[in-house]
Every structure is written in C-alpha cells, then in structure tokens.
Amino acid sequence: MVLGSYTRTDANGGGEAPFSLFVLSAKSPQALKAKATDLADALEGSPLAGARLKDVAYTLVAGRHHFKYRMAIVTGAKEELIALLRTSVEKHRLPGVLRGEVLRDFVARSSIRKCIGDLCSSGGRLPSDPPMIREDLTALAELYCQGYDIPPRELYRQLQPAMIHLPTYPFLRETYWPAPAASDPVSVTDQPVTREGTPALVQEGTLPLVREGTLPLIQEGTSPLVYEEAWEEQPLEEASPFPPSGVWLAFLTSEKYRTALLSAAEQAGCKASVIFIASSEAKEDMASSAAYRLRDQSEEAWITVLRAVRERYGVPDSIFYGYPLEDVASCRDYHALFCLVRAIKREKMNALRFILAGSCNQAASVERCYLESFIGLERTARTILPGTCFRYVLQATTGDGQLVSNGCG
Numbered sequence: 001m002v003l004g005s006y007t008r009t010d011a012n013g014g015g016e017a018p019f020s021l022f023v024l025s026a027k028s029p030q031a032l033k034a035k036a037t038d039l040a041d042a043l044e045g046s047p048l049a050g051a052r053l054k055d056v057a058y059t060l061v062a063g064r065h066h067f068k069y070r071m072a073i074v075t076g077a078k079e080e081l082i083a084l085l086r087t088s089v090e091k092h093r094l095p096g097v098l099r100g101e102v103l104r105d106f107v108a109r110s111s112i113r114k115c116i117g118d119l120c121s122s123g124g125r126l127p128s129d130p131p132m133i134r135e136d137l138t139a140l141a142e143l144y145c146q147g148y149d150i151p152p153r154e155l156y157r158q159l160q161p162a163m164i165h166l167p168t169y170p171f172l173r174e175t176y177w178p179a180p181a182a183s184d185p186v187s188v189t190d191q192p193v194t195r196e197g198t199p200a201l202v203q204e205g206t207l208p209l210v211r212e213g214t215l216p217l218i219q220e221g222t223s224p225l226v227y228e229e230a231w232e233e234q235p236l237e238e239a240s241p242f243p244p245s246g247v248w249l250a251f252l253t254s255e256k257y258r259t260a261l262l263s264a265a266e267q268a269g270c271k272a273s274v275i276f277i278a279s280s281e282a283k284e285d286m287a288s289s290a291a292y293r294l295r296d297q298s299e300e301a302w303i304t305v306l307r308a309v310r311e312r313y314g315v316p317d318s319i320f321y322g323y324p325l326e327d328v329a330s331c332r333d334y335h336a337l338f339c340l341v342r343a344i345k346r347e348k349m350n351a352l353r354f355i356l357a358g359s360c361n362q363a364a365s366v367e368r369c370y371l372e373s374f375i376g377l378e379r380t381a382r383t384i385l386p387g388t389c390f391r392y393v394l395q396a397t398t399g400d401g402q403l404v405s406n407g408c409g
C-alpha cells in the first residue's frame with residue numbers, strides 16, 4: 001500500500017485580512033537572522049509562490065515553538081514582508097519590525113492575557129477598519145516580543161486559515177571531529193578482540209577508526225581517563241555527635257534501639273530530651289511507649305506529626321532517622337525518607353543535625369548496596385535543607401545479628 005500526503009483543497013472561505021501578524025523566534029540572534037532569510041527565500045520560491053499570507057501567519061503562530069529571541073512584523077503585502085525579512089538581517093532597528101528578548105524570569109500576567117484575548121478578537125476580524133486592525137496587531141506584536149503567547153484560534157477565528165509547509169528551524173550545521181596528528185597519518189586497525197581480551201593497540205598520536213565488530217585499545221603503557229567516585233569507611237570522629245542539650249527527634253520503634261540510643265547519649269554526657277516516633281507498621285505494644293506514631297508513610301502523615309512536635313517542643317535540634325536499623329526492607333524504599341525531608345522543608349523545621357542510620361546483612365551484597373546508597377540520599381537531602389548537617393551511620397551484621405563493622409560519615 002502506498003499512501004500520499006494529504007493535500008488541502010482551498011475552499012476560499014474566510015476571506016483575507018488587510019494585515020497579518022508574522023512572528024519568528026529562535027534560540028540565538030544568529031539563528032533568528034537565518035530563520036528570516038529562509039522564510040524570505042521560501043516566499044520568493046516556487047513552494048510558497050501562491051501561498052496566502054494568512055496561512056503563512058497562522059502557521060508561524062500555531063505551528064512553531066516560540067523561543068527566547070523574537071521578532072514580529074505586521075504587514076498586508078507579500079513584497080513588503082519579503083523586503084522587511086531581508087532588511088532585518090542587516091539592520092537591527094527597522095521601522096515595521098519589532099524585536100525582543102524574553103527574560104529568564106518572565107511571568108505572564110493574567111490581566112494582560114485578558115487584553116490579548118480582546119486584541120485577538122479585533123485583529124482577526126474581516127476588513128472593516130484596517131487602521132484599527134493594524135494598531136491591534138502591532139500591540140499583539142509588542143506583547144509577543146515581551147514573552148506572551150498569542151492564541152491562534154482566537155486571532156484567526158473568522159479567517160479560516162490553513163496550516164502549510166514552511167522552512168524548519170535553522171540549525172547551526174556544525175560538525176565536531178577529533179583532528180588527527182599532523183605528523184602521522186590516520187591508522188586503521190581491524191584486529192578483533194582475542195579470547196584473553198587483548199585487542200590491537202593504536203599508535204601514539206593517531207586516531208583509531210573502528211570497523212564493525214572490532215575494538216582498538218590505547219597504546220601499551222598508557223591508561224584511559226576514568227572518573228569514578230569512591231568512598232571508604234572511617235572511624236567516628238572524636239567529637240561527640242550528640243548535642244549537650246536540646247531536643248532530639250528519633251524515628252525508632254524497637255525498644256532495643258531506643259535503649260541503645262539513650263544509653264549512648266548518656267555516656268556522651270548528653271542531657272537532651274529525646275522524642276520517639278514509631279513507624280506506621282509498628283505493633284501496638286511496641287508503639288505504646290513512643291510519644292507519637294505515624295498513621296502511614298505519606299507526606300501528610302509526616303506533616304501532622306511534625307506539627308504536633310513543634311507545638312509542644314518547638315523545632316528539634318537533631319533528627320535521628322533509624323527505621324532502616326529495625327527493618328532492612330526500608331532501605332529499598334526511599335519514599336518515606338523523601339516525604340520526611342519534604343515535610344521538614346514545608347514546616348520549616350530545619351534541625352542542626354540529621355543522622356541517617358541503617359543496617360544490613362554482610363552476606364547479602366544487594367542489601368549492602370541499598371544501605372550504602374544513603375550517601376547519595378544525604379547529598380540530595382542537603383540541597384533541600386541547606387542549613388542542616390547530614391551524617392550517616394551504616395552497620396553490617398552477620399546472619400545471626402552479630403556486629404561485623406560500622407561505617408560513619
């Protein structure tokens with residue numbers, strides 16, 4: 001089956017307006033000039049020789065994405081449009097041609113949008129008052145160059161224009177290839193990789209051209225540039241992570257870990273008040289001794305608990321997130337932690353310290369990978385809460401629960 005493109009039949013409906021608004025935009029001033037030249041060439045050529053101006057104007061508004069650098073022309077004659085397009089390439093300031101650069105922080109105002117709708121109703125009507133139509137279209141051109149969008153359906157409602165083929169975006173057409181050394185010719189290697197993994201070597205100063213199914217290597221004695229982020233476990237600093245006083249907010253459910261946290265704080269001479277918050281999956285007997293309990297893991301649940309804590313205790317000095325110590329599966333789901341960070345941001349409860357703690361089975365390498373990803377979470381959370389110092393504690397155990405190693409950072 002062979003299909004051809006649809007050819008629109010001209011119904012000669014809607015009539016032609018005395019003036020039309022032609023808009024162009026690009027990502028750079030150079031591309032905008034090239035776009036004006038391409039449109040002028042197309043209007044003079046055979047593809048658009050018999051095109052109606054209202055179809056050209058409608059396609060430029062409705063069929064193109066509008067970028068930062070903009071230009072608008074209001075005219076009713078094809079020859080004048082071509083002349084203005086070509087002259088705009090050489091002269092920046094030209095009567096009849098409006099230019100503008102949309103600011104990065106531009107925000108459209110609703111009142112002006114309403115005015116644009118009124119202007120479109122006036123500018124797109126049939127020829128009844130040409131001077132007024134031109135004045136309205138010029139006002140739309142100025143607003144377009146400032147960054148406002150022009151609604152094409154409202155502007156051309158009575159004219160019944162058609163979408164036509166126009167020149168596409170003028171890309172830079174720049175190519176980037178590594179230049180070979182001037183002294184040595186380009187060498188071509190086609191030696192396949194051996195079973196031992198030792199492929200052919202490339203001479204120094206040459207550009208390897210790889211044929212399909214082959215793999216060249218760098219000359220012996222050199223090494224490729226490989227960027228890798230690495231970290232290593234370090235002992236905990238001598239300075240105590242516990243503040244001497246204040247309020248601690250600890251997300252712990254198990255009595256075992258609560259007791260351990262209170263014992264460590266007491267040994268460090270910390271006299272802070274510790275407020276425990278049990279998880280939503282905790283049993284009633286485990287959560288009974290906690291001051292608060294989450295109803296679920298949603299952001300709204302975190303906000304409800306944080307508001308209750310702030311009303312009674314104020315903003316905590318430190319936050320200890322220890323659910324991954326009690327439930328290894330929580331290391332795989334970061335949704336709860338992200339909801340907590342967003343809730344802290346919304347409620348403006350930025351603590352001075354935020355400690356992430358988790359545990360994994362040493363024999364399960366996947367669990368350790370999830371646990372070590374806390375490092376990435378710490379950096380993400382730091383961008384949301386820039387005034388908070390983030391620390392993490394990673395604990396590896398054996399299958400029977402014996403401690404193997406601790407990692408702090």
